[in-house]
Structures are given as structure tokens and as C-alpha cells.
Amino acid sequence: MLATFLIGLREGLEAALVVGILIAYLTRVGRRDVLPRLWSGVGLAAGLALVIGAVLTFGAYSLTFEAQELIGGGLSVLAVAMVTWMIFWMQKAGRTLKKSLEGEVDRALAAGTLWGIVLIGFVSVAREGIETTLLLWSMVQSFGDAPGALLGALLGLVTAVALGWLLARGMLRLDLRVFFTWTGALLIIVAAGVLAYGIHDLQEAGALPGPFASLAPVDPVTGAVAIGIGAFPFGWAFDLSASIPPGSPLAAILQATVGFMPQMSWLQVIGWALYVAIVGGIFAAKALRHRPPRPAPAPAVSPSTDHGTSPSPITSQGAP
Template sequence: MDFTSAFPSFIITLREGVEAALVVGIVLAYLKKAKQSHLNSWVYGGIAGGLVVSALVGVLFGWVIQSLGSSNQKYAPVFEPLLEGVFSVAAIVMLSWMLVWMTQQARLLKCQVEGAINATLTGGTAAGWGIFGLIFFAVLREGFETVLFVAANFQQGLAPALGALAGLMCAVAIGVLLFRLGVKINLRAFFLVMGVFLLLIVAGLVVSALGHLDTAVSTLAQLDRQSERFCFYYERFAKFPSCILGPMVWNTSKVLPERQFPGIVLHTLFGYEDKLYVVQAVGYILFLLTIGSIYLKSVTGWMPFAKRTSVESTANK
């Protein structure tokens, strides 16, 4: 088994697991401060519920993939890359939103969680269910994003799931170190490093998603002559075109193949392709320029290609 593909899901689960652990830790600490520790069981119930539902979502996705693949044998070769492409796009949207939103809300996380708990505790008998819901949806949100990423890479076998499990275990360990043993960890530096890794992983997922969609369309065109028109670039604008991705930018399959070390590491972590096409290259660059710029601005306040202030513009005239 190739465990290289486990690393991206490990990074994602570790980062999101630590986020969920922070929420859980804040809730437990607040309940202890408010002398409401008898509600701790609702916290643990919310954790268990969120994990179980996340696992069920993963099983459901697996069942949908198998069902679609076996429902029509003629078009079965189309469904697999098409589903990988669709799940990849969904994972890109969710992970990008999580990366930017969580970074922007990090400074207010403690106040927001404590405010939600305080409102819940004043609800009387429904306080337990309120605590349960707060933890349940925090864990489910992180779990769902991980499930989407694993589903987008289901062709790689069991390794991404094992990586996700290892990341979850490490996140739990970090939570214990923070809130049980009082170990000091620079969370800002942790989330900054994990955020950069995640940004590059998702950018690579953009390249992979476009590749899966191209494979699906080209396979469909081969099975059904009426679908050949979808291959816009086929034998039109380049000597080695793809179906929908345009001309080839490079072909490094003989120098640095993506299925052999070290190419497989670059492919798994950063979406390196030994055969890269124009649309993939443009998509990769646009993603880093847009989401990457928003993320950097959220973290450091610096915005690449930002407009100069009027003072700077006046000084340069």
C-alpha cells in the first residue's frame, strides 16, 4: 500500500481536528468555570454523534459511488472520474471556505463560543441539548469536509482514510495537551503552517479535479459518438491536446514521472502532473492568486497586487 496519499488527508484532518478540539476545550473550560460540569456528558455525546454521522456520510458516499458505477456497465468508466471530479470541486469549495473563514474568525472564536454557551445555559432544561448541538455541528462540519476530500480521492484506496484517522488521533492528542496537561503551543504558528500546506494541497486538487473531468468527457466521447463535440480541443489547436484542457504545457513523464518517487510525493501533496495542460495551469495560478491572496490578507494583513494608497500614488507622481 502506498502511504504517500495518506499525508494530505492527515494534514486536513489534523488542522480541522484541532479546530474542533479548541471548541470542545473552550466549552469544557467554560462549563467548569460556570460550575455546570454535570453537562460534560452532553459535550462527549456531541463529539460521538458528530463522528458517527461523519462516518455514515462517508459510507453513504461510498455506496453512491458503487451504485452509480454498477448501474450502467456501458458508462461505468465515465462515472468514476466524473464522481472524482465532482467530489473534488465540492472539497475545493468547502476547504477554501473553511481556510479563509476560520482564519478570519480565529480571534473571535473564544468569545463566540462562550457567548453561545451562555445563551444555551440560560435556556433552562434545554441546556444539555444546546451544548450537544453546538459540539455536534462543530465536529460534523470538520468531519464532512474531511469526508469530501477522502471521497474525492477514493481511487487511491484505503490510504487517505488511514491518514485521516491518524490526523484525528493527533488532533485529540493536541487537545489533551492543551486543556488537560496545560502544555503551551503556539497555535498561531501551527495554523499558519497548516494553512499554507492546506492551500497548496487544495490548489493541487484543482489540477486533479480538472484532470478527472477531462478524463470523464474524453471517455464519454469514445463511448458515444454524439458526445465527441464536447471535446472542444481534440485535434484542433495543438499536436498533443487534451479533450477540454487545451494544449499541453509540459511533458515530464520521462524526467519526473508522477507515479514514481519523488514525483509521487509532489503529485500527492501539491498536485504535480507530469503532463500538464493549459487550463490546469491557469486554474492552479488563479486559485493561488485569489484564495491565496485572501488567506494571506486574513493572516498577515498583506495583500499581493493590492492597490497603492493615494499617498503612495501622489508621492510617485
Template sequence: MFESFLPSFLITFREALEAALIVAIIVSYLQKVGKSKLSRYAYLGSGAAILLSIVIGILVQSLYGGLSDVVAQLFEGIASLTAVAVLTYIIFWMTGHSKRITGELHDKIDVAISRNELYSIASLAFVAVFREGLETVLFLSTLFIQDTAGTLVGVIAGSTVVLGLAVLLIRGTYKLDLKKFFGYTSILLVVFAAGLAGYGVHELIEAGEGMGVGFGVLGEKPYDINPPLNPDGSYPLLHEKGVLGSILKALVGYDGNPEWLRIVVYLGYWLIIGSYVYRSYRAPKIEGTPEPPDISVKNVE
């Protein structure tokens, strides 16, 4: 129990913080240009997005509850790989937009104000928050299946911490370097995505075998490092079903006896996407290139 707390907390924290950053940029800029009263439209859009994300999450879990074992494995595998695809897209998006996101949002807000299109302000907040909410539903769907209580506590804890940070951001008492934020969280996303990719492949292999599909050598397990059960029948600490092993499994995709295909996919993702992230954020700084701005509500440019 609660082996999914840490990964669900980190995922929720990361996704909710990005949404909070965008809403903070919108609200702070409205304050700067003397349109503070329009901030309520940003809050309305955010609230609607949160409610819709919760409804979708409930529907996904309800759908899963009525599936047979093989179909459930297919669902978990497809959901995991879909989440990997979305995570990968986010990683590429962040490397290209981390320096421009503030300016792009300001331009859109200026257009909305000039045209008196108040719904556009609500839409900006809605799209930003709903995108992160939908991504969170995708990422956490398999964790909810494995450990509902731990995942739920992690979601609540992550959301609570971000809510506190959002208040500080809007009041201008906390600054956040966007480049560093996106850089560090990109590494975190690679960790999650590699683990999800391996888990998704594992579930698809099990579903295929349940339907009589063979995978040859790719479905074979080259080793098994899971320690034997304790004398009382409980799982040892480092067993993939033990306390620490379960946390590592949910967090980084640890598996004591993985299939060859899972190993190839896991290492391949790290090699390709991990090296891309490393090159993107370790690139030498060109002389004269300005530093990315800090996010501070009282100092929005």
C-alpha cells in the first residue's frame, strides 16, 4: 500500500505546477495592464478544466473495472504507451518553448483584451489546465489500478503543494526560472516515460500470451533478481512486490525479471530521448543571448 504515493505526487506536482504557472502568468499580466477584474475569467476556465479532468478520470477507472483480465492488460498496456507518447511530446515541446511561453501568452491576452473577447481569457486558462489534467489522468491511470489509495493521497498532496506555490506566484513573493524548471522536469519526465514504456510493453506481452500469441526470444526473461519470499510468506524489501521494490517499480519501472523486449524498449527510450534532453539543456550559451525570465507576478514584463 502507498507504493504509488511518490510517483503520483511527483507527476501531479509537475503537471499541476505547469498549469499553475500559466494561470499565474495570465492573472499577473492582467493585473499589470490594469485589468484585474478579468482575472475571474481565468479562474473560471481553470475550474471548469479541473472538473472535466476529474470526470474523465472517474470514467476511465469505471471503464477499467468492468474489463476481463486479458482486456484489462491490453488497456493498461495501451494506456501506458499512450502516456509515453504524450510525455515525449511534452518533452519536445518544452525544449522549444521554455524561453517563449511568457511572451506568447502576453500576446494572446493583448488580442483578447483589444477585441473584448473575455471568453478567450477563460479559454487560455481552460486549455492550459485541461491539457495538464488530461495528461495527469493518462499518467496516473495505471497507478490507480495498482494502488488506488496511495495514488489518491499522492494526487491530493501534490495538488495542495502546488496550490500554495500558485498563491505565492500570483502575489509575487516567489520567482521561478522557467528554463531550469523545464530542464529539471524534463529529466523527471524521461524517468517516468521510460518506466511507463517498459510497463506498457510488459502488459501487452502478457495480454498477447493470454490470447496465445508468442513473442519468441523477445518474450523470454534473461534473469530474475527477485529475492525469495521471507519465511512468513511476505515479500523482501527489494522484491519487485516488496516495499522498496514496489516504489521503484511505480517510479522508474523497476522489474526484477523483465522480458528482453521490455529491456530493449526501456534502454532505447533512455538512449534516444534521454540523450536529446541532455543535448538540449547542455547546449553552450550563445554570447549575447538573454537569460529566460523569472516568473514573478509583481515583475511580469
């Protein structure tokens, strides 16, 4: 529930903020008459996300095991790619998002077409909807706990809608830059775990070499797939299943937070580490580059004693 709650909260709040900006602008320019068109676009986007989720959930039952793993692994990698793009897009476009959305509305209103506002509402929500669906589906496959994962996502979405409403009403102040920076950093860790599980699926499907293929090194004593440094690069990096059972609460928490699985192949570990190092490093560098400067402290002013007058403290705010 923790990881899916974070996904629902982050993606839901992004969508809620975008819709809130659009509604506020249409209200300000006196065009509340087109709000039904905007809501129809939002509804179509939500419906598309539900349809994709249903197709992924029920359409895989008729496939072979290898096909299911191949599709699951490929969609996990696709979800990670979408999350990565969205994290950097929000980091770059978040500062001008309001102006950009208002410009799109102005162009749609000037054109006078019915579908212009519908399309804006659809596109604004569809990106987060599809991304959330793919991520949730991948995480449900990896966790094997659909009710808990879906409940966490639902709670996150409900919380996001509530926060969006409070922000729109001016009843809540939230530093969105800090919020999206921290949730973006956490999403990078979650996405790294989804990538690692996607690699596991692709290895099981035979699309990538690993412990399930003929290239896997074998322990000469036990005859099983080798574990440890001697198993590099296509064997198991480690196997802690005896200490941390795969179905235990500890294993679930570690997998949801940092993408750790009790048994991981070398390709999984390398993929996780490279993703966190490269994507996390770029994200941190951009966040530090755009961090607002701290206000300079007011300079100390020595009291003036000329002509016997009283000290007159002057701060930088009082200077002309």
C-alpha cells in the first residue's frame, strides 16, 4: 500500500492541479459554459486508464506463461520510461505550467471548436492516468497483492483530490516545488524497483539472459544456479530467501520502498543501481540548480552616537 499510495498521491495531485488551473482560468475569463466540455475530456481520460487496466488484467489470462512474462516485463520497462519522462517534465515545465495551460485554453477558445477544450482536458489527465495504470499493474504483478496495492492507490488518489480542492479554495498552502522534489526522488526509487522486477520477468520469458536460461552459471557442488560474485553476470547476485521469506511483511516493505527482493539476479541489481545512479544523479543536479537562493541576512548596523542621538537600528528592509 505504501508504494501505490505514493503513486496515487503524486500522479493524482499532478492531474488535480492541472484540472484546477484550467477550471480557475475558464472561470476568470467568464467561460464557465465550456466547463462541461473540459469535464468530458477528463472523464474520457479516466475511462481510457480503466480500459487499459482491464485489458492488461483480464487479457493476459489466455496467454502462455512466457508471453505473460514478456508482456509484463515490457510494460514494466515502459512504465519506468514514462515515469522518468514525467518526473523530468514536471521538474522543467512545472515553473511555467500555469502559463502554458492558459495559452492552450486561449487558443482553443479562439478557434471556437467543441473538441479543443475536450482535448485539453483529455490530454491533461490521460498522461497521468496511463502512467499510473501501467505502474500499478506492474506493481500488482510483482507484489501479488492486488487488493492491498489497489487500496493504497485509491487512498492516494482520494487524498490527492482532497488536497487539490483545498489548494484551489485557498484553504491550504503547500510548497509544490518541495512536494514534487521529494515525491520525485521517492518515485525514482520505486521506479528502480519496478525496473528490477521487469528485468526479472524478461529473464523468465527468455528475452534476457539470466538464471532461467542456459547461460546461467551452475554451482559444481549443488548443481543449482550459482550465487554470488562467481555467478556474474547471468546468475544470482544473492539469495536471502532463508533469512527474509519472499512472502513476509519485511520482504513486502523492502520491495515497496527500495525495490529489494530476497533473491535477485545480477542483471536486476545492475539495472537497479544504474537507474538510481544515473536518473537520481541527474534529478538531484537539476533540483539543486533550480533551488531558490536563500535571502541574505540583514547587515548589522553599528549604533550612531553622533551629536548624542539615540541609536537608530536600520535593517536592509528599511534601506531605500
